[in-house]
Amino acid sequence: MKCQRILSFAFCLLLLTALPVRAGSIDLDIQKTVLDNGLTILTCEDHSVPTASFQTFMNVGSRDEVKPGKTGLAHIFEHMMFRGTERYPDYDEALGHFGPETNAYTGEDRTVYFVNVKGEYLEKVIEVEADRVQNLIFNDQTFRTELGPVKEERRMGDVEDPDGFLWCEFTQIAYLKHTYHHPVIGFEEDLEKNIQVEDGLEFKQTFYSPGYATIVVAGNFDTPQVLEWIKTYYADWERQPPQDIPIPAEPPQTEERVKEYVWKDDLITPKLIIGYHGPEFDIMSDDFCALKLIGEILFLKSGRLTKRLYTDLQMVDYISGRMQSQKDPGMFTVSTNLKRGKSLQEIKKIVFEEIDKLTREKVSEEELTKGKNSVKASMFYRLNRPFSVASLIGRYHLLGGDYNLLFQIEDRYDSITPEIIQQVAEKTFKPTNRTVVSLVPKG
Amino acid sequence: MRSKWLKAILLVSLICFVSLSLFCGKTGELEVIQVHKPGIPVVYFEVMIKAGSAYDPLGKEGLAYFTAELLDRGTESFSRDEIDELLDFISARLSVEVNKEVMVISGTTLKENLDKFYQVFSEIILKPTFPEDQIEKTKLDQLDAIENTRQRDRSLVRESFDNFIHRGHPYGHLVCGNESSVNSLSRQDALSFYHKHFLKNNILLGLAGDFDDGLVQRLREDMSALNVGQVPEIGGEIQPIVGRKVLLIEKEKRAQTQFRIGHPFDLTRHSPDYFPMLVANAQLGKHRESIGRLYKTVRMDRGLCYGAYSYIEHFEQFGWGKLASPNCPREAQYFSMWTYPKSVNAKFGMKLCLKEMTDLATNGIPEDKLEFMKSFEKNQFPFQIETPQRKLAHMMAEKYYGTYGFVDHFESDVERVTKEKIDRAARMYLSPENVAIVALVSDGEEFIKEVLSDQTVIEYPSQADPTALKEEDDQIKAFDLKLTKDDFEIVKASELFK
Numbered sequence: 001m002k003c004q005r006i007l008s009f010a011f012c013l014l015l016l017t018a019l020p021v022r023a024g025s026i027d028l029d030i031q032k033t034v035l036d037n038g039l040t041i042l043t044c045e046d047h048s049v050p051t052a053s054f055q056t057f058m059n060v061g062s063r064d065e066v067k068p069g070k071t072g073l074a075h076i077f078e079h080m081m082f083r084g085t086e087r088y089p090d091y092d093e094a095l096g097h098f099g100p101e102t103n104a105y106t107g108e109d110r111t112v113y114f115v116n117v118k119g120e121y122l123e124k125v126i127e128v129e130a131d132r133v134q135n136l137i138f139n140d141q142t143f144r145t146e147l148g149p150v151k152e153e154r155r156m157g158d159v160e161d162p163d164g165f166l167w168c169e170f171t172q173i174a175y176l177k178h179t180y181h182h183p184v185i186g187f188e189e190d191l192e193k194n195i196q197v198e199d200g201l202e203f204k205q206t207f208y209s210p211g212y213a214t215i216v217v218a219g220n221f222d223t224p225q226v227l228e229w230i231k232t233y234y235a236d237w238e239r240q241p242p243q244d245i246p247i248p249a250e251p252p253q254t255e256e257r258v259k260e261y262v263w264k265d266d267l268i269t270p271k272l273i274i275g276y277h278g279p280e281f282d283i284m285s286d287d288f289c290a291l292k293l294i295g296e297i298l299f300l301k302s303g304r305l306t307k308r309l310y311t312d313l314q315m316v317d318y319i320s321g322r323m324q325s326q327k328d329p330g331m332f333t334v335s336t337n338l339k340r341g342k343s344l345q346e347i348k349k350i351v352f353e354e355i356d357k358l359t360r361e362k363v364s365e366e367e368l369t370k371g372k373n374s375v376k377a378s379m380f381y382r383l384n385r386p387f388s389v390a391s392l393i394g395r396y397h398l399l400g401g402d403y404n405l406l407f408q409i410e411d412r413y414d415s416i417t418p419e420i421i422q423q424v425a426e427k428t429f430k431p432t433n434r435t436v437v438s439l440v441p442k443g
Numbered sequence: 444m445r446s447k448w449l450k451a452i453l454l455v456s457l458i459c460f461v462s463l464s465l466f467c468g469k470t471g472e473l474e475v476i477q478v479h480k481p482g483i484p485v486v487y488f489e490v491m492i493k494a495g496s497a498y499d500p501l502g503k504e505g506l507a508y509f510t511a512e513l514l515d516r517g518t519e520s521f522s523r524d525e526i527d528e529l530l531d532f533i534s535a536r537l538s539v540e541v542n543k544e545v546m547v548i549s550g551t552t553l554k555e556n557l558d559k560f561y562q563v564f565s566e567i568i569l570k571p572t573f574p575e576d577q578i579e580k581t582k583l584d585q586l587d588a589i590e591n592t593r594q595r596d597r598s599l600v601r602e603s604f605d606n607f608i609h610r611g612h613p614y615g616h617l618v619c620g621n622e623s624s625v626n627s628l629s630r631q632d633a634l635s636f637y638h639k640h641f642l643k644n645n646i647l648l649g650l651a652g653d654f655d656d657g658l659v660q661r662l663r664e665d666m667s668a669l670n671v672g673q674v675p676e677i678g679g680e681i682q683p684i685v686g687r688k689v690l691l692i693e694k695e696k697r698a699q700t701q702f703r704i705g706h707p708f709d710l711t712r713h714s715p716d717y718f719p720m721l722v723a724n725a726q727l728g729k730h731r732e733s734i735g736r737l738y739k740t741v742r743m744d745r746g747l748c749y750g751a752y753s754y755i756e757h758f759e760q761f762g763w764g765k766l767a768s769p770n771c772p773r774e775a776q777y778f779s780m781w782t783y784p785k786s787v788n789a790k791f792g793m794k795l796c797l798k799e800m801t802d803l804a805t806n807g808i809p810e811d812k813l814e815f816m817k818s819f820e821k822n823q824f825p826f827q828i829e830t831p832q833r834k835l836a837h838m839m840a841e842k843y844y845g846t847y848g849f850v851d852h853f854e855s856d857v858e859r860v861t862k863e864k865i866d867r868a869a870r871m872y873l874s875p876e877n878v879a880i881v882a883l884v885s886d887g888e889e890f891i892k893e894v895l896s897d898q899t900v901i902e903y904p905s906q907a908d909p910t911a912l913k914e915e916d917d918q919i920k921a922f923d924l925k926l927t928k929d930d931f932e933i934v935k936a937s938e939l940f941k
Contacts, residue, residue, distance in 0.1 A: 048480070048482060049829060050825050051825055051826060051829055082733065091733075092733045092734045093815075096734045096815055096818075096819050097815060097818040097819065097822070098818075098819075098822050099818065099819045099820065099821060099822025099823030099824070099826075100822075100823070101765055101766075101823070101826055102733075103731075103763070103765075116826060117822070118822060118825055121822070141907060141908075141909070144746070144903075144904065144905040144906060144907035145743075145744075145745065145746035145903070145904065145905075145907040145909065146746060147746065147904050147905040147907075148742075148745070148746025148747060148748075148903070148904030148905065148907065149742050149746055149748065149749045149750075151785075151904060151905075152699065152747070152748050152749045152783070152784065152785060153749040155698050155699050155785065156699060156749060156783060159698055159699075160596055160697065160698060160699055161595070161596075162594070192905075264695055264696040265694055265695040265696070266937075267593055267594055267694065267936060267937060268594050269590065269594075300531045301527045301530070301531055302524070302527040302528040302530075302531045302532075303531070307524070307527070311523070311524070311527070314580055314583055314584070317584065317587035317590075317591070339583070339587060340590065366532075369532075370531050370532045373531075373532065373533065373534045374531065374534050376534070377534030377553060378534070380483075380485070380553070381485065381536075381551065383483065384483065384485070384830045384831070384832075385829050385830050442695075
């Protein structure tokens with residue numbers, strides 16, 4: 001007993017002397033240039049590494065797929081971008097000598113192509129990237145062939161994987177009108193039957209123009225030189241009039257939506273996703289920042305839900321959650337995987353209890369500080385390579401509309417009080433604003 | 444009698460000397476591998492211990508993992524809750540990973556919280572208490588880890604392949620053990636494993652980021668409190684695969700067939716053929732790269748799958764990462780290929796992979812690909828060591844293997860590779876006639892019938908009709924898998940890891 005008291009004292013002493021994380025403010029020297037054709041370029045030099053990251057952020061994602069029967073086009077187009085041009089018929093041959101890390105990803109709000117390479121090889125990268133974004137070859141044969149990997153990617157992620165499957169079902173129930181309803185990879189029927197090469201061509205015409213693009217370069221290079229190369233190779237990329245894509249707004253949810261699915265085998269344990277409609281990505285909004293912090297308060301290792309359900313009661317083998325960062329209003333989600341033999345009803349009850357508590361009681365200053373520390377430090381830890389730096393700059397520019405918001409993160413989160421947390425929780429966590437989907441094993 | 448004592452003393456001294464030479468400097472002082480990167484006030488810790496799952500005693504499979512899981516669930520000064528709370532408050536990261544040969548304890552902290560973090564970090568290594576109230580909880584979590592391996596098709600096939608080719612060897616079980624062995628684990632088992640492995644002469648220390656000599660000295664001195672002892676050896680011999688042997692894992696209603704093909708081999712980081720095989724593998728199918736033959740023939744030409752890759756070392760992680768984790772060294776490696784086509788194309792896919800492997804073993808690397816692949820490897824290496832923690836992990840692996848200069852001389856070692864060296868190494872190390880195939884299928888008996896039938900089907904996506912590939916397709920279809928009914932085993936996924 002005596003020993004226990006002394007030990008707790010050691011802990012208290014450490015905790016008391018632990019201060020809010022300062023971590024130094026984010027210190028990035030970002031330069032913005034806009035070319036005559038509307039192409040935006042953001043550069044951030046770092047000569048402490050030999051590498052650089054060249055990223056093309058296209059302001060288009062599955063959110064922009066408004067035509068019925070044509071879901072998955074943004075992602076298919078991303079795949080097609082690796083199929084070559086007349087000048088460089090084999091993309092990998094064109095850059096392979098330089099040992100690049102090349103890849104791309106498509107999300108609801110953006111499509112991003114990146115090439116990480118030693119800084120000394122940037123000119124060739126810029127030439128090849130400029131060429132493919134302007135002169136991509138589209139023919140029926142390659143388009144049909146590329147649909148194969150897309151369909152297999154979907155099968156792997158959304159058909160064979162129970163977590164992927166449940167997430168797809170979740171968005172379809174949570175969003176009824178908005179295009180966040182459909183999976184980024186597209187519906188099976190659209191991939192199998194509806195999408196044709198002409199759709200890909202039309203997509204290119206509509207979205208792949210300089211006004212939709214932002215190039216972000218971070219790492220080891222000389223900014224004037226890189227800008228010169230970009231101007232040279234992208235000068236002929238023709239400006240197109242901006243498109244007015246009518247994205248249907250999601251009407252306010254008025255009643256709880258609940259659905260349970262049965263998996264195809266009995267080898268899984270039950271899974272659960274709970275979501276509440278929340279705000280869009282906007283770090284100037286208290287709602288967004290507060291919900292981000294609530295995510296930390298609930299789901300850090302010592303967070304309320306993790307501690308109760310994972311550590312203490314051992315009812316789940318995994319639990320996490322967050323406020324999504326999206327261009328249009330996103331969801332605050334809770335995802336969990338139950339331990340065998342545990343009851344979905346009981347888990348839901350505890351999740352709702354903890355969420356409800358946030359609407360009734362103020363969080364402590366200590367808990368809030370812990371959440372703020374985590375948000376700030378996470379950002380800081382990511383600045384360890386040009387790829388992560390470029391990704392961060394691009395994300396803030398594209399979603400937030402201004403990369404300068406990066407420099408306000410610390411102040412914005414610091415301004416959130418326990419009162420704001422409670423107000424935002426009250427506004428968001430209403431049963432009528434809730435979607436609950438679960439997946440149970442067969443039999 | 445005196446002679447016996449003398450012999451014993453001499454033996455202990457010899458063991459100590461040999462053991463000290465594994466991880467300690469000549470003076471017996473612990474070495475701290477250092478990667479300095481001031482500028483960003485973050486400090487990374489890494490401690491590597493020869494305490495992987497290959498050291499699990501028979502019947503106690505999963506003990507290394509169990510011990511590792513318990514490390515941060517209570518120390519002399521902190522309870523599990525206190526550790527979680529404190530690390531969250533200072534936003535520090537702590538992880539304990541177990542692989543076949545090593546346990547790696549890693550930590551990341553902001554420099555401003557270094558002292559607070561270090562108190563916890565050093566305690567979980569030096570003063571874990573393996574609290575009684577955490578024993579059953581840890582076992583329950585460990586059983587979940589086994590269940591998760593079974594649930595996820597990719598991990599199920601990879602782990603089953605690893606076990607299948609290492610049957611009877613200490614590598615041949617899941618790192619997290621099997622259900623019956625985990626149920627048998629006790630606090631005493633963990634304590635005993637800890638005392639046997641957490642030795643001064645069995646531990647490798649590393650620091651990266653923004654730190655000073657004071658921290659180096661402190662870490663070195665504190666860790667010197669560990670005992671010196673006899674470092675256990677991994678025994679056992681890996682049996683070669685003779686002929687082609689197939690393990691089919693049944694899971695209901697699979698739309699895709701995940702499969703891995705390969706075999707154990709003698710290639711290690713010490714081998715002079717390591718770099719020739721590295722370049723050969725880039726030509727065949729480096730992980731998540733699109734330059735290799737497998738990716739080109741399976742995905743780009745035919746659209747049969749999202750990816751197809753090959754490996755000359757165990758590759759730990761899934762997901763986006765292209766670069767292998769340096770934190771899972773193994774002294775005995777294996778060659779493997781991995782893809783996951785739609786089930787109807789599985790037989791064709793297996794033939795294609797084996798044909799590509801055979802072509803490489805028989806014909807070596809095409810002359811016109813040599814410089815391209817070498818250049819690719821040389822220029823991609825800076826990403827392997829791009830961040831302080833990746834560089835540290837590579838230097839720790841270098842020390843573990845004793846392959847000094849691996850990081851510093853990587854580019855020149857690749858440069859020295861010639862076509863002759865690659866061709867000879869590929870012939871010597873690749874054995875396409877003697878491979879294990881592990882595949883996930885809906886119905887094992889049906890799959891065997893299909894594989895043993897004369898027909899090989901290929902179904903192109905979306906009515907794509909690559910007539911230009913007809914001749915090559917016919918050659919692949921004609922490739923002889925040389926399998927008979929006796930070469931197959933079938934097991935239900937639910938029966939694995941029991």
